[in-house]
Amino acid sequence: MPYQIDNRPADTRESLYFPEIFRAIGLVVKTFWRNAFFSRDGNTDILERNRVRNRVTTLQYPEEKAPYPAGYRGLHRLVPRPDGSPRCVACYMCATACPAQCIYIEAAEVEGDPIEKYPAKFVIDELRCVVCGFCVEACPKDAIRMDTGEHPAPTYTREGQIYDEKRLLRGPPVSYEKDPWLVRPSKLTDAAQKANRAAARPFGTLGTDEYSQTPGFSVRELAAEAKARGEVGK
Amino acid sequence: MKRFVGMWLVIGAVLVGLVGLFAAFYALAALAAKGAVALGFPGFFGSSIVNAVTLMAVTLMTLAALLTVAERKWSAAMQDRIGANRILVLGKFPLGGVPYLLADALKMLTKESIYPAARSKFLFELAPVLAFSPTFALFAVIPVGPEIRAMGQTVGMWVANPDAGLLWIFALAGLSVYGTTLAGWASNSRVGMLGAVRASAQMISYEVSLGLSLVGVMIAYRTVNLQAMAIAQGADVLGPVPALGILLQPLGFLVFFTSSFAETKRAPFDLPEGESEIVGYFLEYSGMKFGLLFLAEFVEVVILAAVTAAVFLGGWHPVFFEGWMKANLDPLLFGAICAAAFLAKVILLTWLQLIIRWLLPRFRYDQIQGLCWKLLLPGALVNVFVTGAAVLVDPSLQVLAWIGVAEIVAIFGITLAVSKPQAAHGDAHGHAAHAAGH
Ligand code: SF4
Ligand code: SF4
Numbered sequence: 001m002p003y004q005i006d007n008r009p010a011d012t013r014e015s016l017y018f019p020e021i022f023r024a025i026g027l028v029v030k031t032f033w034r035n036a037f038f039s040r041d042g043n044t045d046i047l048e049r050n051r052v053r054n055r056v057t058t059l060q061y062p063e064e065k066a067p068y069p070a071g072y073r074g075l076h077r078l079v080p081r082p083d084g085s086p087r088c089v090a091c092y093m094c095a096t097a098c099p100a101q102c103i104y105i106e107a108a109e110v111e112g113d114p115i116e117k118y119p120a121k122f123v124i125d126e127l128r129c130v131v132c133g134f135c136v137e138a139c140p141k142d143a144i145r146m147d148t149g150e151h152p153a154p155t156y157t158r159e160g161q162i163y164d165e166k167r168l169l170r171g172p173p174v175s176y177e178k179d180p181w182l183v184r185p186s187k188l189t190d191a192a193q194k195a196n197r198a199a200a201r202p203f204g205t206l207g208t209d210e211y212s213q214t215p216g217f218s219v220r221e222l223a224a225e226a227k228a229r230g231e232v233g234k
Numbered sequence: 235m236k237r238f239v240g241m242w243l244v245i246g247a248v249l250v251g252l253v254g255l256f257a258a259f260y261a262l263a264a265l266a267a268k269g270a271v272a273l274g275f276p277g278f279f280g281s282s283i284v285n286a287v288t289l290m291a292v293t294l295m296t297l298a299a300l301l302t303v304a305e306r307k308w309s310a311a312m313q314d315r316i317g318a319n320r321i322l323v324l325g326k327f328p329l330g331g332v333p334y335l336l337a338d339a340l341k342m343l344t345k346e347s348i349y350p351a352a353r354s355k356f357l358f359e360l361a362p363v364l365a366f367s368p369t370f371a372l373f374a375v376i377p378v379g380p381e382i383r384a385m386g387q388t389v390g391m392w393v394a395n396p397d398a399g400l401l402w403i404f405a406l407a408g409l410s411v412y413g414t415t416l417a418g419w420a421s422n423s424r425v426g427m428l429g430a431v432r433a434s435a436q437m438i439s440y441e442v443s444l445g446l447s448l449v450g451v452m453i454a455y456r457t458v459n460l461q462a463m464a465i466a467q468g469a470d471v472l473g474p475v476p477a478l479g480i481l482l483q484p485l486g487f488l489v490f491f492t493s494s495f496a497e498t499k500r501a502p503f504d505l506p507e508g509e510s511e512i513v514g515y516f517l518e519y520s521g522m523k524f525g526l527l528f529l530a531e532f533v534e535v536v537i538l539a540a541v542t543a544a545v546f547l548g549g550w551h552p553v554f555f556e557g558w559m560k561a562n563l564d565p566l567l568f569g570a571i572c573a574a575a576f577l578a579k580v581i582l583l584t585w586l587q588l589i590i591r592w593l594l595p596r597f598r599y600d601q602i603q604g605l606c607w608k609l610l611l612p613g614a615l616v617n618v619f620v621t622g623a624a625v626l627v628d629p630s631l632q633v634l635a636w637i638g639v640a641e642i643v644a645i646f647g648i649t650l651a652v653s654k655p656q657a658a659h660g661d662a663h664g665h666a667a668h669a670a671g672h
Contacts, residue, residue, distance in 0.1 A: 017605065018488065019649040021594065028312050028589045035311040039237035058316045 031055065073133050073146040076124055078168040081179075083186040084196025086169050087143035090119040094135035094144055102128035103135060112187065122165035126152040142174060166199070252574035253567075259288045260384055260391065260569050267387035281389045286374070289393060293577070294373050298532040299335055301584060305532075307331045308585065312592050342525035350421055350518045357420035362519065362526035365413025368406040369534045375399045376540045377461040379550050379573030382565040391550070391573050392461065399460035400452065403541060404445055407497060410534070411437040414499070414506060414515050417527060421518030429515035432599070433499060433506030439606045440496040446614035447489035450621040451545055454482050454634055464549025468556070471635045476553060479546035482634050484641045485617040487546045489610045494541065495587065496606070498534040502594035505602060539583035543576060547583070550576040 014020055038053035044064045046057055059066055068074070078086045090107035108120035135144050148171065152161055175182060186193060263281035270280030303318075307330060310317025319328035321337060349358070379391025396402055411434055418430020452458055454477075455466040463479075471477035480487045496503040507514025516527045543549065552559065552575035559568050597605065624634040 013648060013651070016648070017609065019645070021590070022645070022649045023652070024593050025586075025589055028593050031314065032308065032311045032589070035314060036308075037238050037241045040316070055314045056316055057314055060316070 068149050072149060073131050073136075074148040075126070075150045075152050076129075076135070076144055076146050076163070076168060077148050077171045078119075078122060078165060079143050079145055079171065080169055080173045080196075081181055081186075082173045082175055083181070083188050083193040084169075084173070084199070085186075085188065086119060086122070086165065087141050087174065088119050088122060088139075089141055089143070090117040090122075091140065093138040093140060097134040097138035098129075099132060099134060100128045100130045102126075110187065119165055122168060124163050124168065125161065126163055127158060127161045142176075145171075147171070169199075249574060249578060252577050253570045255570075256379060256391070256573035256577075257566055257570035259285070259573070260379070260382065260389060260566050262288060263389040263391070264384040264387045264566075267389050268385055271387070277387050277389070281387070282393055285391065286393045289376075289378055289391070290370065290373050293378075294370070294533065294536060297536045297577075297580070297584075298529060299339075300332070301532045301535060302338055303331050303335055304584070304588060306334065308588050309592050312589065342522050345521040347521035347523065348518075350423065352422040353518065354420040354422065357416050358518075359523075361413050361417035361420055362523045362530070363413070364416060365410060366526050366530040366533070368409040368413070369530050369537055372403055372406050372537045373533075373540065375402050375460055376537075376544055377464050377549060378540075378576050379569050380464075381461075382569040384566045384569070390461070391569065395459070395461050397459050399463075400448055400458040400545075404441075404448075407444070407494075408441055410497075410530075411441075413527075413530065417519065418515035421515075423518050425512045426515050426517045428512045429506045429508075429517070433515055436499075436503065436505060436602060437497055439603060440493040440610075443489055443606055443610040443614050444493040444497065446611065446618060447486045447493060448545065449614075450483045450486040450617045451479055453618070453621045453625050454479075454631060460544050460549075464544055464551070467548045468551045471631050472639075475635075476548060476551065477631055477635065478548045478551075478553070481638045481642075482631060483546065483617065483621065484638050484645065485613055486621075487542070488645075489614045489617065490546070491538075491542055492610055493606070494538045495590065496602070498531060498538055498587075500531060500535065500587070501591045502597050503602060504596055505599060508596055535584055535587055536580065539580045539587065540576075542583055543579035547579050 035054055035056055040054045040056045040058075041050045042060075042064060043049045044059065044066055046059060046066070049057070051057070078088055081087055090105055092105055092107075095101075095103040095105050102125040104121065104123040104125075105119050106121035107117045110116040110118055131146075133146055136146050152163070155161055188196070263284045266280030266284040267277035268280070271277045307317040318331045318334050321328065321331075321333040323329050323333055374393040375396060377390065377392045377395070381388055381390040383389075414433040414437070415430045418426040418428070418433070451463070455463045457463055457466065467476060467478050469477050471481070475481065499506050507516065516524055519527055550572040552572055559571060563571070620637060621634060624637055625631070627633055
C-alpha cells in the first residue's frame with residue numbers, strides 16, 4: 001500500500017539509529033515467520049489471494065498462469081468447420097487488412113466445386129504480427145480468431161514463430177445457421193473428416209516449443225519452395 | 235497447517251541432527267586423543283587435529299556454503315518471494331533450494347578465469363588467499379563445546395585454546411583487511427581500487443570500536459581466553475539467571491555486533507562492493523578466485539556469529555535445563571547437546587544478520603564513519619568505564635548485571651516509545667527549517 005512519508009527531520013530517538021532498526025527487525029521477523037511457516041495460497045488471481053498468513057505474491061509462471069482478461073487477444077487460430085476443414089475461403093481480406101503484412105495466403109480451388117476456394121497455405125509470422133486484431137475484424141467468414149488465450153510459445157529459432165495452416169487450424173468448430181455446409185453435405189469422405197479432426201490440436205495449456213511444433217511442418221521447405229518460385233529477394 | 239508442522243519438524247530434525255553430529259565429532263576427537271596418547275604425545279594433539287577437520291573443514295565450510303542457499307531462500311521469505319526452487323531433484327523435489335549449492339560450485343569451478351593484463355601478478359593471486367585464510371583461521375579459537383571426559387580422555391570441541399583467545403581474534407580480523415585491499419590494488423583497476431580504499435578505511439575505523447566493545451567483556455570475566463569466558467557465562471548471577479554476556483554487556487553486544495557486521499562488508503555496510511555504483515574490490519576477479527573472495531564473506535558471517543555467540547550469548551551453554559542435563563546425561567551426550575546449542579545460536583545469529591542485511595539500505599560513506607566515530611566509539615568507551623566502575627564496586631558482577639538489565643529495559647523502552655508522528659506539525663517544522671536555510 002502506498003503511503004506518504006512526511007519529510008520532517010529525524011527526532012532524537014530516530015537519529016539514535018538503533019531503536020528504529022529494532023522495530024524494523026521485528027517487522028522483518030514477522031514477515032519471515034509468516035512466509036516461512038505458512039503455506040502459500042496458489043490462487044492464480046493474485047488479487048484474490050488469501051495473504052493473511054503467507055504474504056507471497058509470486059506466480060510460479062509456467063505452472064501457474066495469471067488468468068487473462070476477457071477479450072484478451074491471444075494467438076491466432078483458424079476456425080474449423082464441423083468436418084475439420086478451415087472455414088477460411090481464402091478471400092485475402094485479412095492479409096489486406098494486416099498492417100504488419102504478416103499473413104501469407106495461397107488460395108486453391110476446392111476440387112469438384114466451381115465456386116469455393118480454400119487456403120492451400122495460410123502462414124502468419126507471429127514475430128511480425130502487432131496483435132492489432134484487424135485480421136479478425138476483416139474476416140467475412142469468422143474464419144480467423146484470436147480467442148486461444150495463449151501467446152505464441154517461446155521458440156529457440158525465429159522459424160518456430162511462423163505458424164502455418166496446420167498449426168493454426170485448431171479449437172472448437174464454429175457454424176452458423178446459413179453456413180452452406182449445413183445445407184449441403186461435406187464433400188470430404190468420412191475418413192478424411194475423421195483424419196481432419198484428429199489432426200486438429202486442442203487448445204494448449206502449456207506453451208512449449210515442442211508442443212506447438214506440427215509434425216511435417218518445415219519452414220525450410222516453405223522457404224525453398226518460395227525460392228523455387230523466385231519470390232525470394234524481391 | 236501442514237507446512238507449519240513441517241517447518242517445526244525440520245527445525246527439530248536439524249537440532250537432533252546437530253546433536254548426533256557433535257556426538258560423532260566428540261567420539262572422533264576422543265579416539266584421536268587416545269591414539270595420540272598411545273603414540274606418546276599429549277592427548278589434545280590428536281583431538282585438535284581431528285577437530286581442525288571436523289570443525290573447520292566440515293562444520294564451518296558447510297555452514298558458509300549453506301549460507302549461500304539461505305541468502306536465497308531466507309531473503310526470499312523476508313521479501314514476500316519464494317526464492318530459488320527451479321532445480322528439482324528427481325524432477326519433483328526442490329529440497330529447499332539446497333541443490334543450488336552444487337550448481338553454484340559447478341559454475342564457479344568451471345568458469346573461465348580472466349586475468350587483467352595490468353595486474354600485479356603475485357599479489358593478484360595472493361589476495362583471495364589473504365582474504366580467506368585469516369577469517370577461516372579465526373574459527374580455530376572458538377570453543378564450540380565444553381571439555382568432557384569420553385573414552386578415558388579429556389577432549390574439548392575446539393581446535394586451539396590459546397590464553398590470548400580474543401587477542402587472536404583481533405589480530406586475525408585485522409589481517410583480513412589486507413586481502414580486500416590487495417585485491418583492489420593488485421587488479422589495477424580504478425573501481426577496484428576505490429572499493430579497496432573504502433574497505434580499508436571502513437575496516438580500520440570499525441576495528442577501533444570492535445576492540446573497545448570487547449574490553450568490557452574482558453573486564454567482566456577477567457580473561458581473554460574464550461573457553462574460560464564461556465565457562466564464566468555459565469555461573470549464576472541474578473538468582474538462577476546465568477551471567478550471559480548479553481546480560482552484563484548489552485551495550486557492548488550492540489557495539490560489537492554492529493562493528494563486526496561492518497567488518498564483514500555486507501549490506502548495509504557494503505560500500506566496498508556496492509554493486510550499483512562501483513562493483514567493488516573483486517571486480518577483476520573471476521571463476522574460483524572470485525568464489526574464494528565471495529566465500530570469505532560468508533565465512534566471515536559465520537565467524538562473526540560464532541564469536542558473538544561465544545562471547546555474548548553464553549557460548550556453548552544450552553542455558554535451559556543445563557544443570558539437569560549435566561547431572562543425568564552421559565558426558566558425551568551432554569557435550570554434544572552443548573555443541574549443538576552453540577551451533578543453533580550461530581545459525582540464529584546468521585539469520586539475524588541476514589535480516590539486517592535485507593532490512594537496511596546501504597549507508598552513505600559519511601554516515602558509516604559517523605555511526606562509527608560518533609555513536610559506537612563513545613558508546614563503547616562509556617561501556618568500558620561503566621563496566622570498570624561496576625566491577626570495581628562489586629566483583630561478584632551483581633551490580634553489573636543490574637546495570638545490564640537497566641540498559642536492556644531502557645533500550646526496549648526507547649524502541650517501543652514511538653512518538654505518534656504529527657504530520658502537520660512535523661511539516662511546518664520542516665518548512666520553517668527550510669526557510670531558515672535560505
Ligand atoms: S493481428 Fe494484426 S498484425 Fe497480427 S496478423 Fe492480424 S492483422 Fe496482422
Ligand atoms: S481468414 Fe477470413 S479474411 Fe482471411 S482469407 Fe480466410 S476468409 Fe478471408
